[in-house]
Amino acid sequence: MSEELLIASGRTKRRFFTALISCLVLTGASHATAADDPAVEQLTHDGHFKQRPVWSPDGKQVVFARHEGSTIYLWLFDRSTGEERRLTERTDPEYDAVFSPSGEELLLAVDKTSPGQGDIEIYLLNLADGSMQPVAVTDGKLSHEEWPTWAPDGARFAFTSTRHDNQEIYIADRDGKNVERVTGDPALDVHPCWSPGGRTIAFATNRWGDLEIALYDVVTHNLRQFTESHGLDDYPSFSPDGRHIAFTSNRHGHFDIMIADVSSGRTVAVTNDASLDNFPTWTPDGRVGYVSNRDGGFDLYVQDVQTLP
Amino acid sequence: MLNVGQILSNHVSAQPLSRRSLLQAGSLGAVGLTLGDLLRLEASAEVSSSPAKSVILLWLWGGPSHLETFDLKPEAPVEYRGPYQPIPTNVPGIDICELLPQLARRADRYAILRSLHCESNDHGMAGTIGLTGSIDGAISLGGQTQPGSLQPTHGSIVSRLLPSGLNLPDFMAVGGHLHQGKKPIKGEGASVLGASHEPFRLDYVPGEGLRFPGLELNDGLTPSGLDARRELLSQLDNVRRQIDRSVETSQLDEYYQQAFSLLTSQASKEVFDLDREPEEVRRRYGRYRFGQCCLLARRLVETGVRFVQVNWSSHVEPVEDRGDGGWDMHDRNFQQFQDRHSWMLDQAVSALFDDLEDRGLLDETIVVALGEFGRTPKINGKAGRDHWHHCYSGLVAGGGLRVGQVIGSSDRHAEYPIHRPITPADLFATVFGQLGIGTPELTDIGLLPAGEVIEELT
Numbered sequence: 001m002s003e004e005l006l007i008a009s010g011r012t013k014r015r016f017f018t019a020l021i022s023c024l025v026l027t028g029a030s031h032a033t034a035a036d037d038p039a040v041e042q043l044t045h046d047g048h049f050k051q052r053p054v055w056s057p058d059g060k061q062v063v064f065a066r067h068e069g070s071t072i073y074l075w076l077f078d079r080s081t082g083e084e085r086r087l088t089e090r091t092d093p094e095y096d097a098v099f100s101p102s103g104e105e106l107l108l109a110v111d112k113t114s115p116g117q118g119d120i121e122i123y124l125l126n127l128a129d130g131s132m133q134p135v136a137v138t139d140g141k142l143s144h145e146e147w148p149t150w151a152p153d154g155a156r157f158a159f160t161s162t163r164h165d166n167q168e169i170y171i172a173d174r175d176g177k178n179v180e181r182v183t184g185d186p187a188l189d190v191h192p193c194w195s196p197g198g199r200t201i202a203f204a205t206n207r208w209g210d211l212e213i214a215l216y217d218v219v220t221h222n223l224r225q226f227t228e229s230h231g232l233d234d235y236p237s238f239s240p241d242g243r244h245i246a247f248t249s250n251r252h253g254h255f256d257i258m259i260a261d262v263s264s265g266r267t268v269a270v271t272n273d274a275s276l277d278n279f280p281t282w283t284p285d286g287r288v289g290y291v292s293n294r295d296g297g298f299d300l301y302v303q304d305v306q307t308l309p
Numbered sequence: 310m311l312n313v314g315q316i317l318s319n320h321v322s323a324q325p326l327s328r329r330s331l332l333q334a335g336s337l338g339a340v341g342l343t344l345g346d347l348l349r350l351e352a353s354a355e356v357s358s359s360p361a362k363s364v365i366l367l368w369l370w371g372g373p374s375h376l377e378t379f380d381l382k383p384e385a386p387v388e389y390r391g392p393y394q395p396i397p398t399n400v401p402g403i404d405i406c407e408l409l410p411q412l413a414r415r416a417d418r419y420a421i422l423r424s425l426h427c428e429s430n431d432h433g434m435a436g437t438i439g440l441t442g443s444i445d446g447a448i449s450l451g452g453q454t455q456p457g458s459l460q461p462t463h464g465s466i467v468s469r470l471l472p473s474g475l476n477l478p479d480f481m482a483v484g485g486h487l488h489q490g491k492k493p494i495k496g497e498g499a500s501v502l503g504a505s506h507e508p509f510r511l512d513y514v515p516g517e518g519l520r521f522p523g524l525e526l527n528d529g530l531t532p533s534g535l536d537a538r539r540e541l542l543s544q545l546d547n548v549r550r551q552i553d554r555s556v557e558t559s560q561l562d563e564y565y566q567q568a569f570s571l572l573t574s575q576a577s578k579e580v581f582d583l584d585r586e587p588e589e590v591r592r593r594y595g596r597y598r599f600g601q602c603c604l605l606a607r608r609l610v611e612t613g614v615r616f617v618q619v620n621w622s623s624h625v626e627p628v629e630d631r632g633d634g635g636w637d638m639h640d641r642n643f644q645q646f647q648d649r650h651s652w653m654l655d656q657a658v659s660a661l662f663d664d665l666e667d668r669g670l671l672d673e674t675i676v677v678a679l680g681e682f683g684r685t686p687k688i689n690g691k692a693g694r695d696h697w698h699h700c701y702s703g704l705v706a707g708g709g710l711r712v713g714q715v716i717g718s719s720d721r722h723a724e725y726p727i728h729r730p731i732t733p734a735d736l737f738a739t740v741f742g743q744l745g746i747g748t749p750e751l752t753d754i755g756l757l758p759a760g761e762v763i764e765e766l767t
Contacts, residue, residue: 070631093628113629118640165690186387206392253410297596
């Protein structure tokens, strides 16, 4: 077949299919139903996969990452109106936003697409004017700086980085200066959370086998294992009073939200069912937010904590 | 148009025909058959007595880590083993990753291949190898073309040799064209087998529903303008008249007839309409692209489609793909696997196994799940794993295969096979064998077997 004829056939084929497709109405999924547990409130209903919801200090807004199509964008959810808006106008993937203690700024991790994918950096975003400044960047190599967490005074933040060829925990001033390396172990150290009292950073590590929660004393530099379970424990989040840590665990065979007493280590399950519950975080008034597929899609939920350990 | 496949299927189901007797009697011409039709007829007769009748290939594009899925090495140093532990399955002695708990409860329904390997760690070339069984004609990311003629993909071979007789394409690909970087790879199509055995592409987009990738409305041709079927048919007649001028009318005729049937018949629309599934079933598969595509694959094989390929993604990169994100996790391997890919794979494939079994289809449907290669056993400096083609894992289930076992094994770091090395060509030679496609059938259509049947599976 000549090239000209091939082109003509291709065009013809496209027109043919176009006509055929035009006569079809094939629709997709319907939205999930809301959970009927009165202690649980469903905040979003679109079902797209979401990560790391974080409440603003005044409890009026929630920031989270949503995967939709080929995009991963950060969104601000207004608790009073239920309306959402993009946090930035960037077109590359962005994750892990967290409000500063004043609520006026956020730290967030920004990614790139190929060929720079995996070169993730942390920026400080001013909510008032939308300006962004880099605060954790590694020049000259692909490295990912991510999962920032503020010190309670807002003067410093902790984050993870692969700048030294393994994922470790670091601390820096709010402007990115005076970087201090916290961990240095061949294992992976991930998902730090700074305690409200400022003394402790909780994070997940596999240095003792699978992922467990570790507690690092910022003053003494002492590190101790906090959880020890069959299964992974990850994504620690301190309660507003610092007495409890919520975290994700699969110790019961599926991803659930657990709460542990920091002093005693006693643990209770906030969720314990076959659905996938992940990315726990505390609201300022002491409830636990998380992402779950309990209603089919992945949405944000917030739940009263009936029993504390 | 005469539907040869349908007639042949009906005929062989009643009384298998002898090629010799037909040729001697000069019957072919009398009933309007060619030798090629006869070969397909025989193949149809073969498949009617073969254990398997259809295939679902779950193509995990980008290359999943074997150390995080089906070949964990908990005794390896922390620089290799990663953060996850193995858990026991329902088959004593077989462990898989703790992030795949549902698959662990169903290990009696599949076999794990732990010694797969291929010749290239380039997505494009390894993709061609995985989808055709041969590196011939593959193109690397750098644009270098391998010598030899590009071979047809597995689905096209099945489409060519085992016509179902349905008014549907026998090879459907759920998902867009496969890319590495911005470049499409080779080996997704029919090659020498001709246009009528190209995959018919469709896709499911969450929130939008079924889509046909790459097809767009022409100017002036809108859905609202085509509400009337008579107008649609008029448009199609015009297209047909143009097609009839083509020198390859016969192939295109079949192709377009399939497409017409596919897109206009009520039965076809029902096959594609996932809303006809109970909400509980849709949830069981998972309300994300791969989950719903697996459900669509079940509906297609249930209807009789011979080969359905479900592409996990079009792009190898996790963060750029429009679907669920590819498996090419050079960085953040563990975070991405734990947060998304692991449970998506676990849920959707488990649901597919259950659904096929509940409907009595698993015994006659082969399910294969693998990517083009594995990941480097030693964790790189970005908490990721790079390409590794020397050893990786895959799953195969159903179709009368011997399951509940592990075939092959790797060394202490999962770097190289130490027992029973297997190539993708071997795996698909085994799949073909279960469908009744052997060396005679392949050579009859001008192909050569690329691998050897894995006897332990049959």
